[in-house]
Structures are given as C-alpha cells and as structure tokens.
Amino acid sequence: MTGILYLVATPIGNLKDITFRAIETLQTVDLIAAEDTRHTAKLLNHYQIKTQTISYHQHNHQARVSELITKLLNGLNIALVTDAGTPAISDPGYHLVLACIESNINIIPIPGAIAAINGLVASGLPTEKFCFEGFLPTKKKLREELLNKLQTEKRTLIFYEAPHKLQKTLTDLADFLGINRNICLARELTKIHENFWRGNLQKAIEFYQHHEPKGEYTIIIEGNKEQEEIELSETQIKEEIEKLLKQGMSKTEASQKLAKYTNLSRREIYQLMISKN
Known part of the structure; x- marks a missing residue:
C-alpha cells in the first residue's frame, strides 16, 4: 500500500x-x-x-x-x-x-x-471568466512577450506582486495594456491591514508615487474591451498611424492603441512609424 x-x-x-x-x-x-x-x-x-x-x-x-x-x-x-x-x-x-x-x-x-480568488471576488471586476498569470517573468524579453499576448485578452487578469516591484509592474502593465484599464489592487488579504484600491492604471501609478507599497499584492485588471483583433495590411496600418498622430497622440500611445486590435505587436507598429517615410 x-x-x-x-x-x-x-x-x-x-x-x-x-x-x-x-x-x-x-x-x-x-x-x-x-x-x-x-x-x-x-x-x-x-x-x-x-x-x-x-x-x-x-x-x-x-x-x-x-x-x-x-x-x-x-x-x-x-x-x-x-x-x-x-x-x-x-x-x-x-x-x-x-x-x-x-x-x-x-x-x-x-x-x-487562495489570494487570487479572494482578490477577484472583492475587486468589482467581472468574475465570470478570468485568467490567472501569477508573477510576471523577471526577464525583460519574456515579460514583454507575455504582456504582448495579453493585450487582447478579454478575460479579467490576475497577477501577484511583491511591494518593491509594484511600481515597475504597474508601469509595464500601463505600457502594454493602456493607462485606462480598470484595476483593483488587493493588499495584505485577510490580515489586519487588508486594503482594496480601485481605479485605473494611470491613477494607480500616480497613487503609488506618493504612497510606499507595503505588503503582498494581488492585482486584478479588467480584460480588453476593444474590438476584436483584425488583420490590416502595412499600408492600412500606416494610414491609421497618420490619423492617430494627427489627433495628437504620441508615437508610443498610437502604437499601444493599434496593437490592441491588430495582428502586430506594439514594437512592430512602432517600427512602422519610424520607417513610414
């Protein structure tokens, strides 16, 4: 036996x-x-x-x-x-x-x-379907590859993060997912100083510029609500780039927006901007 x-x-x-x-x-x-x-x-x-x-x-x-x-x-x-x-x-x-x-x-x-579920159910973000990613990779290449894939993910996203890495992680999430994504930061779950911060990624970054992160964090982010990914030709993408730049967007902002609903990554779109002439 x-x-x-x-x-x-x-x-x-x-x-x-x-x-x-x-x-x-x-x-x-x-x-x-x-x-x-x-x-x-x-x-x-x-x-x-x-x-x-x-x-x-x-x-x-x-x-x-x-x-x-x-x-x-x-x-x-x-x-x-x-x-x-x-x-x-x-x-x-x-x-x-x-x-x-x-x-x-x-x-x-x-x-x-389990912290992921405790954070999710109290986040105020959709709970019907979700995607648990745990800790993001520390290596830059692997981290960027994963965040690129998650740009079009429509399910609620859940991550774990340590306090000393929180600010960088929020910045990376904003760079790839967009500053307007709604987010809930669940801190010190079930402990005396349990706390839930709710807002969007831009406001979260601003908040933690003035408040030192403390305790372990469960990060819950809403899924992508943009239109479905579509395939555009290089010429069509360049035309979209021109439109967004004329609207006052920076190259970084334009590349982030287009990457959300095209078949190209943020980096590939940015390279097209540089070479468009």
Missing part, C-alpha cells in the same frame, strides 16, 4: 482561515512538506500540531521530489503546504504532484484560501 499526498491549503494571513479537515489532516499525516518550516511552525504551534516537517521549496524541490516519492511508496502519508494559500499555485508543488501521478500515488486536495 502506497501512502497519500495531501495538498493542504493553509491561511493566507489570518490563522483562523483554515478548515477543520485541514487541521485533522496535518495532525494525522506522517510528514508535512513545507515551503518554509519555520513559517509553517507558527501555524502548527497555534493548533498544537506535533507532526514532523521537512522543507520543500523552489531551491531544493528537484532533489526533494525523489525523496518524498520514496517515502510515499513506502506507505507514508505526506501533507504538502505552502507558506500561504493553496499548494502548487505559484510554487513548485506542481513537480511533486506530477511525480505522484507518474508513480500512481493517490493525491487528495484539501481546499482552502
């Missing part, structure tokens, strides 16, 4: 946001694999849970997966937890889940808090 891997959701801030089932699971498994054992110890101590813990995070998961799989195959039951929220969402839990599937090990999710 092999063991079971339990994916146990833990509180994202308020320690009371945990289910009876999650507590019972953490009490009865043989081992808890935690992103940060010291952080998880606070939760375990609060509920007087004595189960042994072992670290499992982005820096050691490659070596740890085989070790945990061996324990599971030997019949041990293991709970996987992240520092906050649901395992395998924006953390390396996915790799352990995949390895369990390949080894025919049973996986049982224990549901609970």
Whole structure:
C-alpha cells in the first residue's frame, strides 16, 4: 500500500482561515512538506500540531521530489503546504504532484484560501471568466512577450506582486495594456491591514508615487474591451498611424492603441512609424 499526498491549503494571513479537515489532516499525516518550516511552525504551534516537517521549496524541490516519492511508496502519508494559500499555485508543488501521478500515488486536495480568488471576488471586476498569470517573468524579453499576448485578452487578469516591484509592474502593465484599464489592487488579504484600491492604471501609478507599497499584492485588471483583433495590411496600418498622430497622440500611445486590435505587436507598429517615410 502506497501512502497519500495531501495538498493542504493553509491561511493566507489570518490563522483562523483554515478548515477543520485541514487541521485533522496535518495532525494525522506522517510528514508535512513545507515551503518554509519555520513559517509553517507558527501555524502548527497555534493548533498544537506535533507532526514532523521537512522543507520543500523552489531551491531544493528537484532533489526533494525523489525523496518524498520514496517515502510515499513506502506507505507514508505526506501533507504538502505552502507558506500561504493553496499548494502548487505559484510554487513548485506542481513537480511533486506530477511525480505522484507518474508513480500512481493517490493525491487528495484539501481546499482552502487562495489570494487570487479572494482578490477577484472583492475587486468589482467581472468574475465570470478570468485568467490567472501569477508573477510576471523577471526577464525583460519574456515579460514583454507575455504582456504582448495579453493585450487582447478579454478575460479579467490576475497577477501577484511583491511591494518593491509594484511600481515597475504597474508601469509595464500601463505600457502594454493602456493607462485606462480598470484595476483593483488587493493588499495584505485577510490580515489586519487588508486594503482594496480601485481605479485605473494611470491613477494607480500616480497613487503609488506618493504612497510606499507595503505588503503582498494581488492585482486584478479588467480584460480588453476593444474590438476584436483584425488583420490590416502595412499600408492600412500606416494610414491609421497618420490619423492617430494627427489627433495628437504620441508615437508610443498610437502604437499601444493599434496593437490592441491588430495582428502586430506594439514594437512592430512602432517600427512602422519610424520607417513610414
């Protein structure tokens, strides 16, 4: 008999946001694999849970997966937890889940808090369809490629961001998605200083120029409400460029607007502007 891997959701801030089932699971498994054992110890101590813990995070998961799989195959039951929220969402839990599937090990999710959903339902933005992107890539090329693809995305977009990176991320989002996109910034969800800021990207950038970002952020942005993407010839695009420039738009603003509903990226349109003569 092999063991079971339990994916146990833990509180994202308020320690009371945990289910009876999650507590019972953490009490009865043989081992808890935690992103940060010291952080998880606070939760375990609060509920007087004595189960042994072992670290499992982005820096050691490659070596740890085989070790945990061996324990599971030997019949041990293991709970996987992240520092906050649901395992395998924006953390390396996915790799352990995949390895369990390949080894025919049973996986049982224990549901609970997730910042993306908490932020979305209180944002005031459409909830019927949404697209969770997590943290944006840090490498410039990958970041720009993703934001280019998201320009025409009509579903509500959800991102995570750290406070020291928030200002740059808002600027990048405005550059690619447009300054008038409605946005909700959910900060410190479920904690004492929980706060929701609502407005558009331009006002968000202005606000955080005068207010230091603090705490972890969930960013919710409305989808693209512009017309469907259409294919235009190079000549037609140049004609549209001329119209927008005559209306007083800058080259950057014109390229952003056209990229929203044409088959070309913002950069490609900008190059056409430069070479139009």
